[in-house]
Every structure is written in structure tokens, then in C-alpha cells.
Amino acid sequence: MTYIRPNFRHPESLRNDAGYSIKHYEGALSTLCAGCGHDSISAAIIKSCFDLNLAPHKIAKISGIGCSSKTPTYFLGKAHGFNSVHGRMPSVTTGANMANKDLLYLGVSGDGDTASIGMGQFAHVVRRNLNMVYIVMNNGCYGLTKGQDSATADQGSVSKKGVPSVFDSIDLCQMALQLGAGLVARCFSGDKKQLIPIIKAAIQHQGFAFIDVISPCVTFNNTPQSTKGYEWVREHMEATGTIDFIPDRTEITLDYPAGSSRTVTLHDGSELHLQKSSADYDLSNRKxxxxxxxTVKEQQKILTGLIYHNDTKLDTHGKINTVDTPLNALTQDELCPGSEVLAALNAKLR
Structure with missing residues (x-):
């Protein structure tokens, strides 16, 4: 069948330092519409995990409902996976993270899955600073139900149906900032040079990392009047700068043109180098x-790139002071220490 990916790979195909080839990070062939931006995001995730030498079995990919939430089928086929109900991906990820904090949690959602039915879930997973990467594949419409405007569709934006959106849009990056996310970025699915370093940085960030990826829907929302279409986005991007991700295991050699630059050091020692090409501002300053x-929105443009980074906040496990051993690895004696310990605990609550 044509939707089955062939198993053959050249025996001398490139392998990363962990011994994995790119095949170990791939999934099934995509059944999304040809040209869908979501497939570009899947390819960026595959490349990022390969470059970072991640063990696929140490990754958990979790999604909700929507075109975006189908994509985990198309990448990291050897990783753990869970397709949850509509808008509930953050709760499922939180539960899994509480049980085993040693996995990398990669949450994939859409603008409807996050900004509408899942808004409450999104708000609380951000404020708890759960250690995860949260990627929104944002196309401004409901692709599975014939292209109705979503909550991220900009006012006045025109989809294939030809009727401008009459409501103000929800800016998920601004919400993530307000709620306390440690890393906030916005990218365009068609710009892999920007997207891949951002995904790598998000993976290495300790805490909640949010990436809003503008991903045009080629079927329902790619008209010249749509602010989520390829044509409009390419002509209206205002990037914070060019970005390079430098793993801590390699020698750092840089050759940047004159201008303002910033180095973001991640928790594992890796560095993200940002060469500013627009008005400079402090990435660690949320305001x-x-x-x-x-400012960029008033110019009718989209701000892309790394928008905010702060690695000083404790993640959920740090806030509630969980034990170092993952909960799913604790023994029966450790989980049930006896009636005397329970009695002492109850006494403290009286």
C-alpha cells in the first residue's frame, strides 16, 4: 500500500553520535493534504531530535484532536505516544510527567485544540511550568471540519469561504508570556532555518517551552487575504534575528556580522546564539x-523567532519538591511506608 513507508535504508546511511539513523526518528507517511505546513513541522522535529542524539524511546509525544494532532503518527515512530481527547493534551502530559519525569515530553496541538476547547488546560500547564515542549501548529482554521475560523484567526482575515473574520484573535504567545512560560517563540513552518534551532532550544530548556508555528492550511486558509496563508506570512514577517543552536559538546566557533547579538545558555550548557536584525530588546524581560x-502587530506584521527566555524558574517538580526518583520507579515499600508514617502525616494536617 502506498501509505506504508518502505523499510529499506542504505546500510551506510548517516548515523548520529547515539548510533541512530534518521529512520529511527521517522514515522508513517503523512496523509495530510499535499503542501500542508504541518508536515514541515514534523520534518523539523525529526531533524532536531536526530541532531540532538536523543534516544527515541526516551521521548513521549502527546496530542489532542485536529489535523495537528494527527502529526505524531508521522514522526518518532519509536517513541511513546498518546492521542488524547480534544483539548486535554496538557492534562495527559501532566499526569505522564508526574509519573516519569525522565522522559522528554513533546506536546503537539492546534489553534482550535489549544485556543478554544483546550484554553483552560493550556493556561494551567503554562503557569505550573511543566517541563515539556508545547508546539501549536497554528493555521487559523478548523481543517478537519471544513475550514471554519478558529480563535487565532485575525480580525479581517479572509479564508476560502470568503467572509472576513469579525472577532479579535487570541495571541497564544502573549498568553504564554502572561502566564509565565520560560521560553516563548513563534516561527513559520516554511522557514526551517529558524524553526529547527528553536525546537532544539525548546527541547533543552528546563521548564515549559512554547512554540507557536504559523502553519498555513493549503485547503481552507491559503488565500491572499488570509493572514495565515503562505503568501501573506512570507511578506509580513518581522524576525527577531537569525538563530544558531550550539550543542555544548562541540567547539563554539562563530562568525557574525557587526550588530547586536545575544547568547542564551540553556540548562545543559548548550547555547542559542541570536543575531538581532531588528530593534533590540531584552529577551529576559517579559514586559x-x-x-x-x-509593536510589530501594529505594523500588521508577525513577530517570529525567539521572543522570550528565562531559565531561572523552577519547573513543576521543583515547585512541589518531588523525589529525585521517578514515581513509576518507586518500590512498594517506598510508596506504602506503613500506618505509622500515614498517622504522622495525618497528624500534621489536623
Missing amino acids: AAMQQIE
Whole structure:
């Protein structure tokens, strides 16, 4: 059958330092519409995990409902996976993370799955600073139900149906900033040079990392009047700068043109180098990041790139002071220490 990916790979195909070939990070062939931006995001995830030498079995990919939430089938076929109900991906990820914090949690969602039915879930997973990568594949419409406007469709934006959206849009990056995310970025699915380093940085970030990826729907929302279409996005991007991800295991050699630059050191020692090409602002200043988004929006453009980074906050496990051993690895004696310990605990609550 044509939707089955062939198993053959050249025996001398490139392998990363962990001994894996790119095949170990692939999934099934995509059944999304030809040209869908979501497939470009899947390819960026595959490339990022390969370059970072991640063991596929140490990754958990979790999604909700929608075109975006189908994509985990198309990448990391050897990883753990869970397709949850509509808008509930953050709860499932939280539960899994509480049980085993040693896995990398990669949450994939859509603008409907996050900004509409899953808004409450999104808000609380951000404020708890769960250690995960949260990627929204944002196309401004409901692709599975014939292209109705979603909550991220900009006011006045025109989809294939030809009727401009009459409501103000929800800016998920601004929400993530306001709620306390440690890393916030926005990318365009058609710009892999920007997207791949951002995904790598998000993976290495300790805490909640949010990436809003503008991913045009080629079937329902790719008209010249749509602010989520390829044509409009390419002509209206305002990037924070060019980005390079430098793993801590390699010698760092840089050759940047004159201008403002910033180095973001991640928790594992890796570095993200940002060469500013627009008005400079402090990436660790949440207020400045919010202001920059608004400034670019007033110019009828989309701010892309790394928008905010702060690695000083404790993640969920740090906030609630969980044990070092993952909960699913604790023994029966450790989980049930006896009636005397329970009695002492109850006494403290009286």
C-alpha cells in the first residue's frame, strides 16, 4: 500500500553520535493534504531530535484532536505516544510527567485544540511550568471540519469561504508570556532555518517551552487575504534575528556580522546564539517581549523567532519538591511506608 513507508535504508546511511539513523526518528507517511505546513513541522522535529542524539524511546509525544494532532503518527515512530481527547493534551502530559519525569515530553496541538476547547488546560500547564515542549501548529482554521475560523484567526482575515473574520484573535504567545512560560517563540513552518534551532532550544530548556508555528492550511486558509496563508506570512514577517543552536559538546566557533547579538545558555550548557536584525530588546524581560509583539502587530506584521527566555524558574517538580526518583520507579515499600508514617502525616494536617 502506498501509505506504508518502505523499510529499506542504505546500510551506510548517516548515523548520529547515539548510533541512530534518521529512520529511527521517522514515522508513517503523512496523509495530510499535499503542501500542508504541518508536515514541515514534523520534518523539523525529526531533524532536531536526530541532531540532538536523543534516544527515541526516551521521548513521549502527546496530542489532542485536529489535523495537528494527527502529526505524531508521522514522526518518532519509536517513541511513546498518546492521542488524547480534544483539548486535554496538557492534562495527559501532566499526569505522564508526574509519573516519569525522565522522559522528554513533546506536546503537539492546534489553534482550535489549544485556543478554544483546550484554553483552560493550556493556561494551567503554562503557569505550573511543566517541563515539556508545547508546539501549536497554528493555521487559523478548523481543517478537519471544513475550514471554519478558529480563535487565532485575525480580525479581517479572509479564508476560502470568503467572509472576513469579525472577532479579535487570541495571541497564544502573549498568553504564554502572561502566564509565565520560560521560553516563548513563534516561527513559520516554511522557514526551517529558524524553526529547527528553536525546537532544539525548546527541547533543552528546563521548564515549559512554547512554540507557536504559523502553519498555513493549503485547503481552507491559503488565500491572499488570509493572514495565515503562505503568501501573506512570507511578506509580513518581522524576525527577531537569525538563530544558531550550539550543542555544548562541540567547539563554539562563530562568525557574525557587526550588530547586536545575544547568547542564551540553556540548562545543559548548550547555547542559542541570536543575531538581532531588528530593534533590540531584552529577551529576559517579559514586559519588553509583550511590547515587541504589540509593536510589530501594529505594523500588521508577525513577530517570529525567539521572543522570550528565562531559565531561572523552577519547573513543576521543583515547585512541589518531588523525589529525585521517578514515581513509576518507586518500590512498594517506598510508596506504602506503613500506618505509622500515614498517622504522622495525618497528624500534621489536623
